Every structure is written in structure tokens, then in C-alpha cells.
Amino acid sequence: MTYLNSHPDAKGFFGPYGGADLPPVLVDQFAAIEKAYLTLSRSADFINELRYIRKHFQGRPTPVSFLGNLSADCGGAQIYAKREDLNHTGAHKLNHCMAEALLAKHMGKTKVMAETGAGQHGVALATAAAYFGLECEIHMGEIDIAKEAPNVTRMKLLGAEVVPVGFGGRSLKEAVDSCFQSYVAQAEHALFAIGSVVGPHPFPMMVRDFQHVVGIEAREQFLDMTGRLPDMVAACVGGGSNAMGMFAGFIDDDGVALYGVEPLGTSSDMGDHAATITFGEDGDIHGFKTMVLKDKDGNPAPVHTVASGLDYPGVGPEHAYLHRTGRANYVAADDREALDAFYRLSRREGIIPALESAHAVAFALREAPKNPGKTILLNLSGRGDKDIDYVTETYGFDAGD
Structure with missing residues (x-):
């Protein structure tokens, strides 16, 4: 039985996480x-x-693009992007x-x-x-x-x-x-x-299944482009829908390493980030069991990230489960790295990413030089039209130089 057919169980649990407390x-x-x-x-x-x-309405399938300029800049792994920014409305x-x-x-x-x-x-x-x-x-x-x-x-x-x-x-x-x-x-x-x-x-099950189309397409497209599967698959994680959609296409491929990239914000101090798996603990939020960032009283903690879509003190229960089992790896990128990735992808590839997606780009830029001969496929989950006014008014046009 495949992973997707056996998870979650009949009560909606991924191991100890999930369920419905209504x-x-x-x-x-x-x-x-x-x-x-x-x-x-x-x-x-x-x-x-x-x-x-x-x-006929969304414009699927969205393509996979080879990020040749960024790959050359990094001098290591070859970087590819699944272009959910080209899905109608500009995101997954x-x-x-x-x-x-x-x-x-x-x-x-x-x-x-x-x-x-x-x-x-x-x-x-x-x-x-x-x-x-x-x-x-x-x-x-x-x-x-x-x-x-x-x-x-x-x-x-x-x-x-x-x-x-x-x-x-x-x-x-x-x-x-x-x-x-x-x-x-x-x-x-x-x-x-x-x-x-x-x-x-x-x-959690429904949204994953509806987003699975991203991973299905990406797997087939990457095989067609390169003749092999990627070594690493990465996506940003707040609640985690774009990541689960991408991961679902590769989750039964043991040779593909999965990476969820959380927002580290401005520091590791409470209230300065939203990296739930990195700093959180088991708990309950919004009617389900998962990992949660907690304050000193055990309540959901205040969070911060430059990317509003990742600004959540919990995480999808399936991500908590994949972390516990070791099937997926969870790392973090801070605001500075995400903003640098935002500017670099814009200027070197002609693609303006959402600030959320820029966290996955930051991971690829960080890891590529360490992994010569490998391939990284990231999910570019959205375009940055929504962010350009905020970014340029706050940081200017030269912040990435």
C-alpha cells in the first residue's frame, strides 16, 4: 500500500497528530x-x-523551469523550480x-x-x-x-x-x-x-490530495527533462499546503530527500519567527493535534516573518508526522535570506517570487554550493506581485545588491 493510501487513518491521524476536536x-x-x-x-x-x-481555467500543468543563471552563480547543484507562480491567480x-x-x-x-x-x-x-x-x-x-x-x-x-x-x-x-x-x-x-x-x-487530508497535482506533475516533468528524479525537493512551510502537495509526488521515492523550509524571521527568540517544527512542541491548535509554538503559559506564541502567508504558530499535522518519522527534513531561512533570494531570483532569472516562496529559493541558494553534481527541485509556490510594493517601500530597490 502506498503512503498516501494509508495516511491518515480513519480518524484523521498521522501517527499522534491530526484528528478533529470540534x-x-x-x-x-x-x-x-x-x-x-x-x-x-x-x-x-x-x-x-x-x-x-x-x-481550461487554471492553465495546468504549470511548467518546471531550470534556473540556469542561479545554478551557475552557486557553482554546485543544479536548481529547478516548479512554477506554481504561473497557476491562475498566481499561486498554488x-x-x-x-x-x-x-x-x-x-x-x-x-x-x-x-x-x-x-x-x-x-x-x-x-x-x-x-x-x-x-x-x-x-x-x-x-x-x-x-x-x-x-x-x-x-x-x-x-x-x-x-x-x-x-x-x-x-x-x-x-x-x-x-x-x-x-x-x-x-x-x-x-x-x-x-x-x-x-x-x-x-x-489536512483533503487539501493535500487536492494539492497532490503539483507533485504528480513535477515528478513527471523532472523525469522528462533530466531522465532521473531530483536529489532534493524543497518547499516553504507555514501551514504547509504547497509543501505537502509537492512532497506527495515523491514521498514513496526513498532516494529523494524532502526539505520543508520554515520562516526564521529576525531571530530565534519567541515572537521573532514562525519556525514551528524547529522550535515548537506537541500541542493543540484550531481543533487538531500537531506541533505548536508556545509561550510561557502554554498558549500559541506570537510569531513574526516577513512573509504573511507563513505567519502561523502551528503546522499541518502531516508535516509534524513526517518530521517525527524522519521522512522529511525541516530547516529554516530568516527574513534576510528570504529577501536576498527575492531580489536574486528577480534579477538573475526574471522571476519575481512571493516572499513565502523566497524561503525555498533561499534554501536552494544555501545548499547548492555544498552539493555539486546534485539536483534541487523547489516549489515556487507563488509570484511576488502582492509583495512588490511592501518590499520596495520597506527595503528599496538596491537591498539585494
Whole structure:
């Protein structure tokens, strides 16, 4: 039996991580979502409709690009990128948002709602809602609204209601809290389309499966380009959806080393980073068991990273499990490395990456010189249109020189 067919178990656990700790009012709703997903994911009509959408609306498959200039600069491993920045709306998020909205439609829901950090998930879900004629409600922290203004404009143009979240850290964790509170009163007619491989079961499994297309394509494309599998596969990790989508394509290939790149922020001190696996411990957050960054009182700790989409004190339960079993390696890149990678990829390859994706680029730049003769395939999970105003206004045009 393959890994994906055996994980998670019937209760949604990856080893000790995962599950669903729900308020009683939501137990039946999540059971209905799981039943609908397990039925529809085996339906030829559902699969064919999703394939049509991916090809004719999203523009899949996205290509794999050889980053020849960066590879030459590093003088070691050859660096390749899976170009999810070329997926419609500019990131991998649409892969699961179109599928979640299609699931909502089949369940008879009239609304989709979600949290967003950098705004990519919000834009993707607003796009899916427009496509299927559904209402859309997006919760976003006030800090991220100011930082990611272009994506806020896009969401509103697409017809979504954007709900500012002004309590606590006013970022991604609080956006999740706010959306859950709003969802409880609307669960009969709405689907909470969770934006990563986090949350109560079945969402970590569902989002991974919907993102698996990234890994399937990348594996086939890399083999076609090079005649072999990559030595190393890397992706940034906040909640971890783009990484799990990529990892899923290679997880049964023992010779491929998997690397999740967490945000180290500005230092290893509490509140200065969001590197959950690097510094966290086992705990509970948002209705599931995983690894969590905790403060001195055992509550989710404040977090920081230059990349709003990685600004979360937990991580997907499957990532916690892959860390525990040793199948995937988890490292970190700080804000300075991510910003340097942002500028270098822009100037040397003509590709402006999302700040989230720049963490994976930073890993490749760091590791390539140490691994001559090897290949690194990174998931370029999104484009940087949303970040260019913030980066240039904060750091200027010469920061990468």
C-alpha cells in the first residue's frame, strides 16, 4: 500500500497528530464534509470536472523551469523550480480552492468562507466563488491587510466580503479564530474552505490530495527533462499546503530527500519567527493535534516573518508526522535570506517570487554550493506581485545588491 493510501487513518491521524476536536455544533457538519469528499473523490464526474477546470481555467500543468543563471552563480547543484507562480491567480492555492468550491456546490452550499494571511488563499477562494456563483467571506488580519493591499483589492473586485480582524496579533492565527467563530453560525449553508493542510480532519487530508497535482506533475516533468528524479525537493512551510502537495509526488521515492523550509524571521527568540517544527512542541491548535509554538503559559506564541502567508504558530499535522518519522527534513531561512533570494531570483532569472516562496529559493541558494553534481527541485509556490510594493517601500530597490 502506498503512503498516501494509508495516511491518515480513519480518524484523521498521522501517527499522534491530526484528528478533529470540534465543538458539538460542528461535529455533524464536518462528518458531512468528510462523507461528501470520500464519495465525490471517487466519482468520475467530479474528477473529470476538476480536470477540465485545471486545464481550461487554471492553465495546468504549470511548467518546471531550470534556473540556469542561479545554478551557475552557486557553482554546485543544479536548481529547478516548479512554477506554481504561473497557476491562475498566481499561486498554488487555487488548486484546492477550486476543488473545495466544487465540493461545496455538490453539497448544496451557497457560500464559502476562509481565513487568509498573505491573501493568496483569499484571492483563490474569491476566484472559485465567482466561477461557481457562490458567496464568499474572507477574514484577514489588519496587519496583513495593510501589508498585502493588492490582494485585498483583488478579493473585493472578485466580489468577496473582506472582514478585517483587529484582535490579538491581528494576523493569520487571529484570522482563523475569527473565521471559525463566524462559520459556526453559518455552517448549514456555508463551507469553511480551510486554506492549508491544517484544521480538523478531513481538511489536512483533503487539501493535500487536492494539492497532490503539483507533485504528480513535477515528478513527471523532472523525469522528462533530466531522465532521473531530483536529489532534493524543497518547499516553504507555514501551514504547509504547497509543501505537502509537492512532497506527495515523491514521498514513496526513498532516494529523494524532502526539505520543508520554515520562516526564521529576525531571530530565534519567541515572537521573532514562525519556525514551528524547529522550535515548537506537541500541542493543540484550531481543533487538531500537531506541533505548536508556545509561550510561557502554554498558549500559541506570537510569531513574526516577513512573509504573511507563513505567519502561523502551528503546522499541518502531516508535516509534524513526517518530521517525527524522519521522512522529511525541516530547516529554516530568516527574513534576510528570504529577501536576498527575492531580489536574486528577480534579477538573475526574471522571476519575481512571493516572499513565502523566497524561503525555498533561499534554501536552494544555501545548499547548492555544498552539493555539486546534485539536483534541487523547489516549489515556487507563488509570484511576488502582492509583495512588490511592501518590499520596495520597506527595503528599496538596491537591498539585494
